[in-house]
Amino acid sequence: MNFTAEQPSTLASPDICYRAMQGRDARFDGSFFVGVSSTGIYCRPVCRVKLPKLQNCLFFGLAAQAEKAGFRPCLRCRPELAPPLMAWSTQDASQLLANQAARMLDEPDGWGDETPTVAKLAERLGVSDRHVRRLFEAHFGVSPLQYLQTRRLLAAKQLLADTELPVTDVALVSGFASVRRFNAAFAAHYRLNPSQLRRSTRANVGLTASQPGVAPSPGMVVHLGYRPPYDVAAMLAFMARRALASVEHVDAARDDPLDHRTDCPSDYPGICRSFALQRAGTVHTGWVQAQFDEDRYQVRLTVAPGLRAVLPEVIHRVRAWLDLNADPQAIDSVLAADFADTQGLRVPGCLDGYELAVRAVLGQQITVAAARTLAQRLLDQFGTPIETPWPEICRLFPAPAVLAQVGGEALGALGIVRQRQAAIISIAQAVADGRLALHGGVQIHETVEALKALPGIGAWTAQYIAMRALRWPDAFPAGDVALHRALGLQGEKNPAKAAERASLAWKPWRSYAVMRAWQRLERKQL
Numbered sequence: 471m472n473f474t475a476e477q478p479s480t481l482a483s484p485d486i487c488y489r490a491m492q493g494r495d496a497r498f499d500g501s502f503f504v505g506v507s508s509t510g511i512y513c514r515p516v517c518r519v520k521l522p523k524l525q526n527c528l529f530f531g532l533a534a535q536a537e538k539a540g541f542r543p544c545l546r547c548r549p550e551l552a553p554p555l556m557a558w559s560t561q562d563a564s565q566l567l568a569n570q571a572a573r574m575l576d577e578p579d580g581w582g583d584e585t586p587t588v589a590k591l592a593e594r595l596g597v598s599d600r601h602v603r604r605l606f607e608a609h610f611g612v613s614p615l616q617y618l619q620t621r622r623l624l625a626a627k628q629l630l631a632d633t634e635l636p637v638t639d640v641a642l643v644s645g646f647a648s649v650r651r652f653n654a655a656f657a658a659h660y661r662l663n664p665s666q667l668r669r670s671t672r673a674n675v676g677l678t679a680s681q682p683g684v685a686p687s688p689g690m691v692v693h694l695g696y697r698p699p700y701d702v703a704a705m706l707a708f709m710a711r712r713a714l715a716s717v718e719h720v721d722a723a724r725d726d727p728l729d730h731r732t733d734c735p736s737d738y739p740g741i742c743r744s745f746a747l748q749r750a751g752t753v754h755t756g757w758v759q760a761q762f763d764e765d766r767y768q769v770r771l772t773v774a775p776g777l778r779a780v781l782p783e784v785i786h787r788v789r790a791w792l793d794l795n796a797d798p799q800a801i802d803s804v805l806a807a808d809f810a811d812t813q814g815l816r817v818p819g820c821l822d823g824y825e826l827a828v829r830a831v832l833g834q835q836i837t838v839a840a841a842r843t844l845a846q847r848l849l850d851q852f853g854t855p856i857e858t859p860w861p862e863i864c865r866l867f868p869a870p871a872v873l874a875q876v877g878g879e880a881l882g883a884l885g886i887v888r889q890r891q892a893a894i895i896s897i898a899q900a901v902a903d904g905r906l907a908l909h910g911g912v913q914i915h916e917t918v919e920a921l922k923a924l925p926g927i928g929a930w931t932a933q934y935i936a937m938r939a940l941r942w943p944d945a946f947p948a949g950d951v952a953l954h955r956a957l958g959l960q961g962e963k964n965p966a967k968a969a970e971r972a973s974l975a976w977k978p979w980r981s982y983a984v985m986r987a988w989q990r991l992e993r994k995q996l
Contacts, residue, residue: 487529490515496698496767497799500552503530505541512536517547534612534620542660543627545671550624551695551768553795568609571595571602573911575618578783580911583750585647588614622646623659625782630664631671632692635778637664643781688859689759690778692785694769696794699814702739702762704989705792708818709741711838712829714846716853716865718743738763738770744856744866745821747780747787754780755866757858758821760788769794774858790819790910790941801943801979805986808975812986823908823939824901825867830934831893831926832886847884852876873898893926900924910941937981946973946980953984956991 481487481502490498498515505512505528512530513519530536533549543549554576571591574580584590591614592599606614626644629635635643641652641664656664703722710720720741740761747754756774763770769792777784789795793816802813820826832848833841852872853865876898878891886894900906906920917940921932930947937945946969947953954965962968976983 481529481531484524484527484529487515488524488527491517491527492521494518499695499697499767500554501531501697501797503533503536503549503552504528505530505536505539510541511544512541512549513544514547514549514552517544519544519546532610532612532617532620533624534617535610537620537623537659538612538616543624545667548628548631548671550628551693553694553696553789555795555797564605565609567595567597568605571605571614572610572617575614576621576786577909577911578786579907579909585645586618618645619655620659623655625785626652626656626664627660627667627671628692628785629781630668633690633781635690635781639778640664643779645782689757689772689774690781692771692773692781693763694771694785694789694794696767696769696792697796697798698767699798700762700764700767700816701812701814702764704815705818706739706741706762712842714842714849714867716863717849717867719860719862740770742858742860742863743821744858744863745774745777745784746866746869747777747783749780749783752779753869755856757856757860757863758784758788760792787821791821793817793819796982801982804979805976805983809983809986809990812989815982815985815989817937817941817943817981817985819941820939822867823935824870824897826939827897827901827908827921827931827935828867828873828894830931830938831890831897834890834926834928834931844884844886848881848886851880851884870898870902874902889926893924893931896924896926908935908939912940914940914942937984943981944978946970946984948973950984952991953987956987 487498487502487504490502491504494516496516500514503512503514504522506522506526507528508522508526512533528536528539530539533543533552536549537543574591574594575586588599588602592602595602603613606612606617610617612620622645626640626646629640629644630637638649641649644652646652646655653663656662656667660667662670706720706722709718710722713720718741721739738761740759742757742759744757745755754777756776758774758777759772761770761772769788771785771788773781773784796816798814806813828848829841829845832844849865849867852868854869854872855864856866858864873894876895878888878895881891881894882888897906900920901908906917908917914936918932918936921927921935922929928949930949933945933947936942937947948966948970950969951960953969954960954962957969957972959965959968959972973980973983
């Protein structure tokens with residue numbers, strides 16, 4: 471087969487890409503893929519196979535581009551594990567629109583129970599479907615349907631390799647309308663049927679369905695890649711300070727007292743918690759455990775069997791929760807001048823935007839410890855029981871429908887002041903009624919304004935929610951008092967305006983600047 475493709479203009483030069491391959495530099499993981507014409511296979515730059523000759527390499531910015539050119543994914547380095555790029559750009563309007571369209575297709579929460587189509591995508595963008603196709607072809611070299619199909623196929627490939635899910639279940643949870651269509655697309659792209667690929671992948675990485683001497687995991691295990699550097703200790707410390715008993719447990723050290731119940735490696739720091747996700751009118755409940763394997767730049771994610779029907783959505787949310795898609799090089803190119811001492815920091819996300827919003831309201835104008843106390847009372851009073859492998863994790867955070875019906879008197883009995891009572895109830899009602907969605911697939915500015923229109927929600931709370939729940943990398947809570955102290959602006963006549971002026975140099979990564987400023991302040995206080 472003759473493999474030809476035009477070098478994408480957005481990529482670094484072939485020489486730079488090749489040098490990244492030579493060093494197997496994980497910082498470039500997901501930023502490009504390399505198709506090897508002598509084998510017909512495309513790989514990540516970190517692949518451990520013998521380095522191909524430069525003249526046999528074609529470089530692509532997207533996996534979909536490599537597959538359109540006729541290359542099959544490598545069974546050893548597994549391109550589906552590469553962290554995707556966060557496409558936030560300051561380029562021309564057409565590039566921004568193309569990036570926004572790709573982000574919408576990558577965001578399963580943004581579609582809910584709908585099946586993504588070009589027509590629906592165009593309607594959401596406010597342009598014609600013909601224009602969407604033209605944008606994709608111009609900027610990515612593939613059609614929207616090719617882009618979406620590659621994402622689905624790679625999601626299916628990961629589930630085939632990492633889990634024991636039947637092929638039928640893999641097809642359906644990956645977004646295919648039928649097993650027949652899945653099998654046909656799989657065979658056409660990868661020239662293997664799903665069962666053959668499952669066997670081949672395990673043979674390449676030395677895995678078998680059951681390994682002697684290793685107890686089976688209580689859930690489904692998948693692996694998620696990220697780009698270094700990643701300050702794992704800082705991420706887990708941030709979460710540990712906010713952890714609620716009976717919902718989550720953070721192991722920031724290397725000896726997790728809960729791990730002996732899971733048969734998981736005990737030397738991996740991580741976090742486990744309960745979790746619920748609604749799809750097609752059904753609430754799926756369970757738990758997740760994320761453990762950092764820092765040597766391999768991966769997260770080992772264990773997911774409860776009760777979440778198998780929504781596994782791709784769970785994986786997507788965990789990537790957002792732990793900020794695994796961040797591109798440290800792009801962020802540091804903007805922030806290094808002012809925050810060189812805090813590289814590797816990520817912006818902690820959440821698994822449920824509604825829960826994050828409620829906890830943000832409880833944290834208004836009080837300390838982290840005080841906010842955690844109020845949230846714990848709310849959880850203990852209104853949380854739902856759940857069974858997990860850990861007796862210490864036994865409840866789910868109160869559902870929107872539950873808090874929507876709670877009166878102010880009941881919240882007041884927990885020590886929650888009247889203004890926050892109204893905010894919590896209004897958020898719960900808006901989410902329960904479907905008037906408000908809090909995830910990375912929403913329109914950012916419209917959602918921020920909708921939040922501020924609710925009682926008791928000001929600019930600080932809306933920006934904090936945008937930073938952690940909406941995954942907006944340019945959120946900036948300008949009125950934050952701790953931020954003013956960290957930036958040395960507390961003596962200014964109007965610290966919020968001074969912070970806003972200072973932040974212009976950090977666009978479009980101001981969320982990361984906020985995290986770095988908070989971290990710097992915390993170090994000074996130790």
